[in-house]
Amino acid sequence: MTTVNQLGAPTDQFGSAANHGAGPPGPGMAPAGNTPARLEATDVSAWFGSNKVLERISLTMEPGKVTALIGPSGCGKSTFLRILNRMHELIPTAALSGSVALDGVDVYGPQLRVTETRLRVGMVFQRPNPFPSMTIAQNVLAGLRLSGTRVQNADDLVQECLERAGLWRETRNRLNESGVSLSGGQQQRLCIARSLAVRPRVLLMDEPCSALDPISTGVIEETIRKLCHDVTIVIVTHNMQQAQRVSHNCALFLLDGEGMPGHIVEAGPTTQVFDDPRDPRTADYVHGRFG
Amino acid sequence: MSSVVDTAAQSAAPDPATRIDRPHGRPVVDSGAALELVGSLLASVAAVWLVFTVAGLSAPFGLGLCSLIGFVVLYGVVEWRLHGILHAKDRLATLYVWLGAGIAFVPLAAIIIYVLVKGLPVLASHFPHFLTGDMSKAGPAEPVTAAGMSAAIVGTLEQVGLATLFSVPIAVFTATYLNEIRGWFSLVVRTVVDSMTGTPSIIAGLFIYLLWVYPRHTNGPSGFAASLALTIMMLPIVTRSAEEVLRIVPGSLREAALALGSPQWRMILRVVLPTARAGLVTAVILGIARAVGETAPVLFTAGGASKMNWDPFHGQQSDLPIQIYQLIFSPSVNGVREGWGGALVLVLLVLTLFVLARVVGSGRRSGSRSRRFAFVGRRQVDP
DSSP states (O other), X not given: OOOXXXXXXXXXXXXXXXXXXXXXXXXXXXXXXXXXXXXXXXEEEEEETTEXXXXXXXXXXXXXXXXXXXXXXXXXXXXXXXXXXXXXXXXXXXXXXXXXXXXXXXXXXTTSOHHHHHHHEEEEOSSOOOOTTSBHHHHHHHHHHHTTOOOSOHHHHHHHHHHHTTOHHHHTTOTTSBGGGSOHHHHHHHHHHHHHHTOOSXXXXXXXXXXXXXXXXXXXXXXXXXXXXXXXXXXXXXXXXXXXXXXXXXXEEEESSTTOOEEEEEEEEHHHHHHSOSSHHHHHHHTTSOO | OHHHHHHHHHHHSOOTTTOOOOOOOOOOOOHHHHHHHHHHHHHHHHHHHHHHHHHTOOOHHHHHHXXXXXXXXXXXXXXXXXXXXXXXXXXXXXXXXHHHHHHHHHHHHHHHHHHHHHHHHHHHHTHHHHHHOOSTTOOTTXXXXXXXOHHHHHXXXXXXXXXXXXXXXXXXXXXXXXXXXXXXXXXXXHHHHHHHHTSOHHHHHHHHIIIIITTTTTTOOOHHHHHHHHHHHHHHHHHHXXXXXXXXXXXXXXXXXHHTTOOHHHHIIIIIHHHTHHHHHHHHHHHHHHHHTOOHHXXXXXXXXXSOOOOTTSSOBOOHHHHHHHHHTSSSHHHHHHHHHHHHHHHHHHHHHHHHHHHHHHHTTTXXXXXXXXXXXXXXXXX
């Protein structure tokens, strides 16, 4: 797997972060870089304490494609998303079975540290959360500073990431203002730019537009469409139209009842899930007949 | 005349394109409401004064208190009769809030004013010398001109400075541990910190006296020993306030940092602590404010001295609380006057430290930084 760097900067620029304290990378270990990776979840079940919240989820998120996770609230979409980059481990009682593989490497295995996993599998949250103590430019570079990566031409990287996130035009003259001086939609795009700066191979988005107005949502969807050539995107959304607009593949999560674990009812190409679903529950859900 | 008509015509039918919107002025004070307030107050004072005079009572404090109670009752009744019960409740609640704030403010202002009245003549009439000279030539029989606070000022600055240097890193580390790491041991630490908050300051002085001053009897008390005692006083205060400040840093920022592949220590160092910076400075100020005024722990440990001693590590040192304590209890009138002057110097010193800390804490990376922009209204989206 070769690392392609758009700026022509030395390719080991991010390798140093990837190997940070872990010695040379093992064979088959996925480096951080600019190519989208395949993310494969196999038989993932999850618990919070003794409460099982996910039941044997198997889903392949294809490289360079946008995969949408849809379903009613509380059915485990966000939990599943956070399992993909080990963010769910922040909850002390969380437990897991099954495996998640990034280009064939188990992210829960010994080959990848948790920080390395998160460096490769970035995340954008529901509410925009730029760092208030940093300027716009510092926010973009925050991931590199936080992972201890040296960056040679920081200005170019800031510009590149803001351009990819569709924010450069609005912020080029105010890079030294605080990140929280931006509007909500701009803050969310700043968070996307911040995630892109560490060159993740997968980007997880947890309802990234639910706190935004329709215009900002449109801008972010446009950003997603542009990004998916460089990075595999997994997006959780409650908005059926959004799922249809941006995603190539789609997975519907449902609960069988109160207190039951969530599971995948149907997964496949978005057009098929929406236009020709195999499961009647899928047809009911995507056409708004329940949920 | 014609111009007046023109303006009237314009204001009656303004051209929408050229009309300039002006904000409404502040609501005019309702003269009726003011009249009711002042009237109730005057009526209450007059009635109570009449009663006191007829009864032959002479008690200014009682007069004031009774007038106040009478005023509240009368005002409530007036509002009730004129505007109804709901309005009366609203006015009374407002009045209670103002009265409460006023009563809380009175002792504070009284202390400052009293110190100013007593101390300012001494400080002003012996201006440069009172700050620059030491007490080596002053005595009960000497005039105030012989006295100076420099030794005490230097002692206070050195002792509190060292104590801040010792306590702040430990306190911030402890607060970080309590808030970011947690676990069963943090319960123990929190309990210890809480009980340290309640430790009488003389115990801290005694502890350092037995631990440091007494075993090195040849060395004796020093500014350093005092700073150790002050460290014990500052630690729990800075720790607890720093912990409160770290707790209000949003968890979403921690998540964002971790999701970027940050190890926990970098997340704390680069995101949590910078976000909480202004609050941490306040925590340090609280600790300094506590330490500057402490008398009991430094009595044992610094010992007090009339001569200037720049070296905090050797020999007895003075500081402002010790100096004030000694002077106020001195048998001479001049000594007491010097003590008040010293008290004013202490108040001014605390004020200066506060302002300095504020400037350092919030202004270093000025402009774009946190506090100025955090609460500014968000700008419009520019699609």
